[in-house]
Amino acid sequence: MAVVVPEVTLSSSDGLAIPVIGMGTMSSPPVGPEITKDAIIEAIMAGYRHFDTAFVYRTEQPLGEAIAEALRLGLVKSRDELYISSKLWCSFGEKGLILPAINMSLRNLQLDYLDMYLIHWPLKLSEEVRQMPAKKEHISPLDIKSVWEAMEECKSLGLTKGIGVSNFTCKQLEELLSTAKIPPAVNQVEMNPLWQQKKLREFCKARGIQVTAYSPLGAFNTKWGDNRILECYVLEEIAKAKGKTTAQISLRWLYEQEVSSVAKSFNKERMKQNLDIFDWSLTEEESNKISQLPQRKGITFASIFGPHDWLLQLDAED
Template sequence: MPEIPSFTFSNGYKMPTFGLGTYQSRPGEVEAAVMEAINLGYRHIDTAFFYQNEKEIGQAVQTKIKDGTVKREDLFITTKLWNNFHKESSVVPTCKKSLENLGLSYVDLYLVHWPFAFQEGGDLLPRKENGDLLMSDTDYLETWKGMEECARLGLTRSIGISNFNQDQITRLLSVAEIKPVNNQVEVNVNVNQKPLIEFCKKHNITITGYSPLGQPGNKAGIPTGLDNPVVIELSKKYNKTPAQIILRYVLQQGVAIIPKTVTPSRLKENMNIFDFSLTNEEMASIDKIGTGQRVARFGDARGHKYYPFD
C-alpha cells in the first residue's frame, strides 16, 4: 500500500492528497467501488448532494467500519452544498440531509459546490419552459454564514469552496469569520491553474484538483492528453500508464487529486503514483500540450453575476 501524503489545513486538520471521485458513479456500482477503494488503502472520498449517491457511499463506509477495515477517524469524507440551497437558512438543514444520507455524524469537509445559486427547492436543475436555468441572486456571502454555522455545530470539521475564482475568494475572505481551507477546482493537462494555485497558497487555502484525468469520454470531446505522444513517451520511460503520468503531473502542481473510477483495476492503477516523480523539464513538456479547455464549464449558468469563469 503506498504512503499517501496529506495537506494540513489552516485549522490544523489533515486531508490526504489522493482520494476517490464519485461524480457519475451510479447506484449499483458506487458501493462496491468505495468498499474496494477502502480495501486498497483509499482514505479520502469525494461526493456531493448533487451526485445523488451519498446513501450508497455511506453504506460502503459503514460496512468497512463495521468489518474493522477502518475507523471513522481514518477516513476523510467531503460532500458539497448544491446550488438551490444557498439561502442561509437552507444550509444547515441541507448539510444535515447529506449527513443522514451518508449515515455519519460529521463530514470532514463541506464545500459550497458553485458560487452561483439556483431557485430554492427540490429540483436540482430548475428550468423555465424554454429550458433556461432558473437562477437566484442569493449572494455566496450569505451562503457562507450558513456554512460557518455547520462548522460551529460540528456537522463538518472544515468548510471550503469549489469553483471560486480569485475575486470571489478575495471578497469572501474580507468577511469570513471562519476561513475556507480548500478550493476544489478543475486541474488537468488542459487547465493547470497555476495562477489560482499560487493565489490560494498565499491565502492558506489548499486546492483539490477535480477531473484530473480530463474526464475521458467527456461529451464535449475535449482531448485528455492520455494518447498524446509526450505522455506516451514518459509512460514508457517510467514504466507507468498514461493515466498515471497525468495524475502524477496534476499532483505535482501541488494539489490534492480525486480521480473517479468504478473499475477495480483502475482503482489500483490510479493510486500507484507515489513511487516516482517527473522532472521540471517533463512537467514543462506536459504544460505545452494543454489546450485551455475546461470539461466542467456549466455554460448554462454563464451570464449569472457570480459565474466564475468569465
Template sequence: MGMGTYSGENDRETTERAIRTALKMGYRHFDTAKIYGSEPAVGNALRRAIHDGLVEREDIHVTSKLWSSDHHDPLSALHQTLKKLGMEYIDMYLVHWPVSLKPWVDYPVPREEDFETLDMENTWSGMERCLEMGLCKSIGVSNFSSRKIEELIDFACVTPVVNQVEMHPMWRQKKLRSICGDYGIHVSAYSPLGGPGNAWGTTAVVDHPIIQSIALKHNATPAQVALRWGLSQGSSVIVKSFNPRRIKENIGALDLTLDDWDLFEIEKMEERKIMRAEYLVNDTTSPFKTIEELWDEEI
C-alpha cells in the first residue's frame, strides 16, 4: 500500500506531517510527481525520518513521474526531481502520461497550443538512460492502455516494471491486467477509492450498496473493502489522505480478508471510468482526436 502525495491546496508542512504519521503507521511506499508539487515535502519528510532513525532509506520506496513537458529529456527531469527530493536516487520513475507537451507547460491541464508530437521511443530511451546511470532503481509508465503497452514493448530494451492506472471496484481493468501480466508488468492502482475529494472524483465506489454491504458483513469500512479488493487482485494501491484517522483506516485494509462471495458480488458492479482526461483530447494539436483514441477503446 502506497501513500499518494498530490498536495493540491495542502501546504508543505501539512504534507510533511502526514508523511511522518504514515511512516509511524507502517507505510513505506510514497508516490509523488513533478506536477504534484509535493517532491520537496516528500523528500524533506523522508530525510528527517531517516535522520531520526524512524526508518532506513533501503526500507522505503519512492516513486516519482516524468511530466509531459519533459519527454524530450527525462535525464534532466530526473536530476531536477532528485534535487527537489534531496535524494541520490528514487526507486521508481514513471512516464506520467503518453502525451508530450511543450517545455514550459508546468500545469496539469494543457491548452490546445501546448501539445507536441509524441516520440515515445525517444522518451523511453531517455528513461532507460536514467536507469543505466543509477538515478532510479526501476522504470515504468502510468495511464497506458493495453495497446500502448504492447507498442512500447516492441521497441523497449527494458520492459516497464509498473503501469500505474486508475483501478477500483467500479473500474476493474481486467483486460489491461491480463496484458500486463503477460509481460510481467505490475499494475498499481491510483484512485483505488474512486478519487473522492478530487475535482474529478466520486464517492460512487465507497457509497455503492455492494461495497457497503460487504463492509457491514466484515465490520470494516467501505474504503477498506475497496482497498482490499485491489490488493486481492495482485495490485498495489496508492491511497491519498492527509487525515490521520483516514491514513490509519486505509492501512487497516491489510488486516481484512474478502471471501470468494465478496469478490463475486464486486464483479457484478457496473463499470465506469472516472478519470477520463478529456483535456488531453482535441482535433488539432493532440495526438488523440477522441477519448477512445486516448484510451484505445478501454473506456
C-alpha cells in the first residue's frame, strides 16, 4: 500500500501545498532515460507525488514520460495530484531568456504548468559554457531584480503555480525581497544533520519561505557528495536503537525541523524506506545529539563553478 506523504501549504503561492518528501531525479554520473523513467513510476507506486528536476539535469523528458505513463496506467487520476518542480539554469539567467526557458522545460515535461519554478543558482553563465568548472570570464552576478520580474511573469501567465529560488543565502534573499512583488515560496538548499543551516532556516521561517533540503543524505555516489551522513556514528547509534536506517533518521530530523526534502534513490526498497518516517519521532535527547554534530558544508559555489574570488566570497556569506 502506498504511503500518504504529508503536505505543507506554501505561504506565498495561493494555497499551493508541497509534499514534505520528494524524489530527486538528478544522477551523477547520468543514467539512461529509461532507468530514470522506470524509477519514477516505481516511486509513484510507492507514494511519491513530489518530483524535482531541472533543465541541467537532463531528466525533464523522462520525468514527463513517466507522468504520462502513470496517468495512462491509472497510478494517479490527474496531473493535479503531482507536485513538479524544475529550475532555471544559469545560462538563461537574464530577463529575456526566462519565458523561453520555462516553455522549453514544459515541452520537455509534456506539461501545461509547473508547480514550482526555481532559480537554480544566484549567478549567470555565458551561453558558451558546456562543462564545469567554468572560466572566470564566463561567470557573472545575477541581476536578481530583473530576473525575478521575469519569474513573476511566469507565475502571472500560469506557466507555474509557484516561484522560488535555490542556493540563495540570507543576503541574496534580502536583496530579492527588497523589490519582489511576489516573494519566493521556496528556497531549496543543501541541508542535512551535518549541515543544518540554522541561521538560514530561521531567516526563511520569519519571512514565510519554505526551506527544501537537497542532499539530505549527503549525495553519496556523486562527484561532490560523500558518505558522511550514512556513516555518521551518532546517526548510526540512533538508528540502531530505533530499528531504523541512518537515512530515515536524517529525513525524520529534517521533517521535525519543518523542512521539506528531496531525496534521490532509484532503489525500490530504499525509496519505500525514505517514506517510512511519519509514524514515529525522535526523542528530545536524540534531537539534542543531532543538533550538536560538527558542521561542514558539502556543496559550495566554488566547488561547482570554480574557485574564483567572488564565488569564494559568496561561500563565506553562509
